[in-house]
Amino acid sequence: MACGSTYLWAGEATWFCCGNAWGSCGSENTGACGTCQSSKNMAAWPNLSSACWNITRPDLCGENMPRRACGSVMNIRHQCSGATVCVTLADCGPRTQSFCGEATCCSGTCRTNRVVDLTPAAYSAIGSLSSGLLPVYIYE
Amino acid sequence: MGHNQESGGRRLDRRRFLTAAAIGGATIVGASALGGLDAEAAFAAPMPSLDPAIRAAFAEGRVVAVNRGVLDVAGSHGERHLIQLTNATSVWKLRTTTAEAIESGDGLYARGVTMPDGTIAADAVWVNIVNVHCTIRGIAKDRLHLAHGNHELVGRIVPATTTASYLGGALTSDLSRMRIGQTAQVLGAWRPADNHIDIARLTLGH
Numbered sequence: 001m002a003c004g005s006t007y008l009w010a011g012e013a014t015w016f017c018c019g020n021a022w023g024s025c026g027s028e029n030t031g032a033c034g035t036c037q038s039s040k041n042m043a044a045w046p047n048l049s050s051a052c053w054n055i056t057r058p059d060l061c062g063e064n065m066p067r068r069a070c071g072s073v074m075n076i077r078h079q080c081s082g083a084t085v086c087v088t089l090a091d092c093g094p095r096t097q098s099f100c101g102e103a104t105c106c107s108g109t110c111r112t113n114r115v116v117d118l119t120p121a122a123y124s125a126i127g128s129l130s131s132g133l134l135p136v137y138i139y140e
Numbered sequence: 141m142g143h144n145q146e147s148g149g150r151r152l153d154r155r156r157f158l159t160a161a162a163i164g165g166a167t168i169v170g171a172s173a174l175g176g177l178d179a180e181a182a183f184a185a186p187m188p189s190l191d192p193a194i195r196a197a198f199a200e201g202r203v204v205a206v207n208r209g210v211l212d213v214a215g216s217h218g219e220r221h222l223i224q225l226t227n228a229t230s231v232w233k234l235r236t237t238t239a240e241a242i243e244s245g246d247g248l249y250a251r252g253v254t255m256p257d258g259t260i261a262a263d264a265v266w267v268n269i270v271n272v273h274c275t276i277r278g279i280a281k282d283r284l285h286l287a288h289g290n291h292e293l294v295g296r297i298v299p300a301t302t303t304a305s306y307l308g309g310a311l312t313s314d315l316s317r318m319r320i321g322q323t324a325q326v327l328g329a330w331r332p333a334d335n336h337i338d339i340a341r342l343t344l345g346h
Contacts, residue, residue, distance in 0.1 A: 014271070014325070015271055016271065016273075017270070017271070019216065019217075020200065020216050021201070021202070021216035021247075022201070022202055022216070022247030022268075022330070022332075023247050023268060023270045023330035023337075024270050024272050024288055024291070024293055024330060024337065025247075025270060025272075027288075027289065027290075027291050037216075037217070038200050038216070038249070039198055039199070039200045039215070039216070039217075094273075095273060095323070097346070098273075098323040098345035098346055099307075099308065099323075099325070099343065099345040099346075100308075100345075100346065101307065101308045102305075102307075102308035102343070102345075103308060120198075120200065120249045120266075121198040121200075121249075124196070124198060124249060124251045124264065124266075125196050125198070125251070128230075128232075128264065128266075129232070129249060129264075129266045129269050129271070130232045130236075130266060130269065130327070130340070132271060132325070132327045132341060132343070133343075
């Protein structure tokens with residue numbers, strides 16, 4: 001399935017490790033879909049299932065994003081640089097409700113709330129891992 | 141300059157740039173031109189677009205050996221990578237640092253371009269970097285005791301380095317507002333010697 005260009009959402013992207021072998025990532029498994037690997041372009045979405053939604057609760061931050069299933073693809077675009085990466089959904093996350101109101105900015109424009117979590121491979125394709133958060137647009 | 145940079149479109153030919161850097165014949169303007177920015181710079185300035193015609197290579201794993209600027213890395217799934225460091229490679233290990241800080245036994249993520257001989261010329265290497273969602277279970281002067289899923293972690297507070305953001309606010313060196321039970325995202329550098337984490341940044345939630 002190819003990544004599309006229809007706007008879906010905007011917000012903050014963060015990163016997480018899965019299926020890895022070192023550090024605190026070594027205890028992580030392959031995610032809710034059983035396929036997640038840090039070295040692949042994959043992502044976690046807050047509305048992967050009703051069980052996932054009950055953990056992430058983006059609605060408590062005013063984010064009511066639609067449900068998408070394991071294997072769905074999305075195009076993640078850095079708000080300012082335009083760098084993009086095509087990702088496949090492989091896990092549930094991020095825990096949006098824990099950081100309501102958090103904003104990340106570039107060029108004077110901010111995006112609010114964590115709406116997608118990327119593997120290190122995917123995140124590093126559009127930004128530096130040491131930044132921790134990036135403002136992004138999401139397309140499908 | 142040994143690479144192609146359009147001043148208006150800000151698009152870079154990554155392969156040509158890194159190839160030139162790897163053989164040492166280029167005048168290097170700095171790894172930030174390819175996005176290897178530290179956290180503060182990443183927030184402050186937009187990153188130039190990476191050339192979409194050249195797919196970024198990515199590697200992760202443990203450093204087995206360091207030999208004349210080449211990292212021999214064992215991946216998590218049995219693969220092996222040779223990562224060529226150049227004079228344009230951005231290296232992060234708790235903070236922006238130099239290639240000399242990389243040691244055997246370290247874990248890493250690396251981004252770059254695959255060269256004709258199969259090595260990866262790296263524009264950025266993040267050594268031992270971790271970014272984990274935790275709950276604060278204990279607070280001491282020099283460390284935090286954290287719950288990460290079903291695991292316990294120790295996060296070491298590094299003087300003049302560790303910063304915190306409270307409820308989405310600006311980064312501060314004031315760590316006095318943390319409390320037990322608080323949710324925290326911990327970005328830091330794993331320490332292979334004791335399995336602790338040196339904390340670069342705490343993002344504290346509700």
